[in-house]
Each structure stands twice: as C-alpha cells, then as structure tokens.
Amino acid sequence: MEDRIRDQLKELADAEGVSLSEYVRDRLLEAVIPVYERESEPGAEPAPETMRLADRQVLALLHRILARVLPEEANDVDGGTAYQLKRAEVIESGFTGEYWREVAGFSTELSKRDCDRVLDILDMFRAITHSIQKLQKDGDPVGEDTAYDLEFQGFDFRDGLEGHMADYVKFLMGEDRWTELRPQLERNDGGNSHHKTLDAYLRMLAEHRRIMDSRGRGFRRDDYWLSKEELDQIAAARVHPSHRG
CATH class of the missing domain: 1.10.1220 (Arc Repressor Mutant)
Structure with a gap:
C-alpha cells in the first residue's frame, strides 16, 4: 500500500x-457483507418474514400462559386475555403479515462496538469534567469558550444511531453511573444536542487517547487529570479539520 x-x-x-x-x-x-436495507423507521426492529416452528411454539405458549395469568381488568402494554390469545392465534396460524406485532416497540441492537464507544466517550468527559474542576479549585480556570466546547451535550435524538446511544446513556445514568455528567445534559435539553455530535466526540476521543498514551499509566487519580494545554487540544479536535483556521 x-x-x-x-x-x-x-x-x-x-x-x-x-x-x-x-x-x-x-x-x-x-x-x-451486504448491508441490509431496512424499510422500517430508523431504530425500529423490522418484522420477521418467517419464524422457525420451534420459535413459534414457544411464543404461542408464552402468549397463552400470559393470557391465563393476567388480571381480568388488565389494560397495560400486555393487554388483556383476549389480546394475548389473538397473538397466540397469529403465531400458531402462521400469519406472517401480522408478525410485526411480536417486535413492535423493539429497537435494533446497539452493537457492542457502539456501546463501547459510548462508554469511552463518557469516560473521556468524566476526565475532562474533573480536570476542569481541579483547575478551578487551583485558581487556574479554563476559559468559558473552552469549557463550553468541552461540555457533554448528549446526542442527536433525530438520528437513529445517536438516538439509540442517547437511550444507552440514560440507562447507564439510571444505574447511578457517570452521574457527574447529568448537569451538563440538563443544560443541553436533557441530552438532545439537536445536531450530530458523534463524529466530533470521536475526534476528541482520538486526541484524548493520544494524550493518555504519551504518559505512563498509573492507578492514581492524578494520572488521569488533564492540563489546560491538553484540554485545549481536545477542544480543538472537536472542530472538523476542514473548518479549522
């Protein structure tokens, strides 16, 4: 090459x-590997065109069990007895045109790679946030523009991939992880950036990795703090190279 x-x-x-x-x-x-062209809305799981007989037997049985255990007045997402028996009938009769009911409300999988990207991005913003707080405490704060550029603004809810990543962030924070970033999301419409941010985050992440790889890794908190110069480098990476001065 x-x-x-x-x-x-x-x-x-x-x-x-x-x-x-x-x-x-x-x-x-x-x-x-050919890319599968989805006809459904971005983020929605496409309905299966066919099912294995064993899968149909299991699904039909689960619907019939649920129909027997639901309260008579049930009216939530599981519906009532009649609703579950109809679902069982669809599966048993093989009405493939109605199989979409089995995946309604399901999202396409967020790949392991994209999940790991979200975790890496959150870890980077955690390091940035604590570094900015330390500099503030030491009397050497970063500028307002830099602080804004280094804020976690969430993801674009309108984009299929970024919207799914935003849901993952919400799930993670619901388990009390990366909670120090919540105020930043609240300042940015609950984590809806209203514009695509993933590419910018990945550029910042690449710069953050270069910085961390250039120093000896340890286990102390000090080993993960960033200097003002390093924060400026990460903030600059947010801008696409074609738009830099």
Whole structure:
C-alpha cells in the first residue's frame, strides 16, 4: 500500500477514534457483507418474514400462559386475555403479515462496538469534567469558550444511531453511573444536542487517547487529570479539520 493511501486511512481512523487495523477491518467487512436495507423507521426492529416452528411454539405458549395469568381488568402494554390469545392465534396460524406485532416497540441492537464507544466517550468527559474542576479549585480556570466546547451535550435524538446511544446513556445514568455528567445534559435539553455530535466526540476521543498514551499509566487519580494545554487540544479536535483556521 502506498504511504499516501496509508496516511489517508490513518487520518480517517483517527477521526473515528479507532486503530488503523480496526478501521481497515471494518471497511473490508462492509465490502464483503451486504448491508441490509431496512424499510422500517430508523431504530425500529423490522418484522420477521418467517419464524422457525420451534420459535413459534414457544411464543404461542408464552402468549397463552400470559393470557391465563393476567388480571381480568388488565389494560397495560400486555393487554388483556383476549389480546394475548389473538397473538397466540397469529403465531400458531402462521400469519406472517401480522408478525410485526411480536417486535413492535423493539429497537435494533446497539452493537457492542457502539456501546463501547459510548462508554469511552463518557469516560473521556468524566476526565475532562474533573480536570476542569481541579483547575478551578487551583485558581487556574479554563476559559468559558473552552469549557463550553468541552461540555457533554448528549446526542442527536433525530438520528437513529445517536438516538439509540442517547437511550444507552440514560440507562447507564439510571444505574447511578457517570452521574457527574447529568448537569451538563440538563443544560443541553436533557441530552438532545439537536445536531450530530458523534463524529466530533470521536475526534476528541482520538486526541484524548493520544494524550493518555504519551504518559505512563498509573492507578492514581492524578494520572488521569488533564492540563489546560491538553484540554485545549481536545477542544480543538472537536472542530472538523476542514473548518479549522
């Protein structure tokens, strides 16, 4: 591979916050494995066109069991006895046009890679937040513009992937994890950025990783604090290279 092409691939990998080998491997997989074109709304699980007989038997049995244990006045998401028996009839009769009822309300899976990206992004903003607080306490605060650029603004709810990532963040914080970032989300419409942020976060994450890789890793809290210069570097990475002065 020509050095020029390798350098271009490295820039693309850095922009996504992944290694060169991981980036190339993903592009090869995309070329080999056809992308499934969904007809449903972004984020919605498409209805199965067919089911294995064993799966139909299990689903029908579960619907019939639920029909027997639901209270007579039940009227929540599980419906009542008649509703569950209808669901069982659809599965037993093989009415494939009605299989969408089995996945209604389900979301497509958020891949392990994208889940890990969310965790990495949250860890980065945690380090940024504590570093800014430490500098403030030491009497050497960062500027307002830098602090704003380094704030976790959440994800774009309108985008299928970012909206799913936003749901994952909400789930994680519901388990009292990364709660120090909640005030930042509250200042940004509850975590709805109203514009795509993932690409910017990945550029920031790539810069954060370069900074952390350049120093010796330890187990003390001080090992993860960032200086003002390092925070400026991460804030600058938020801007796409084509728009930098």
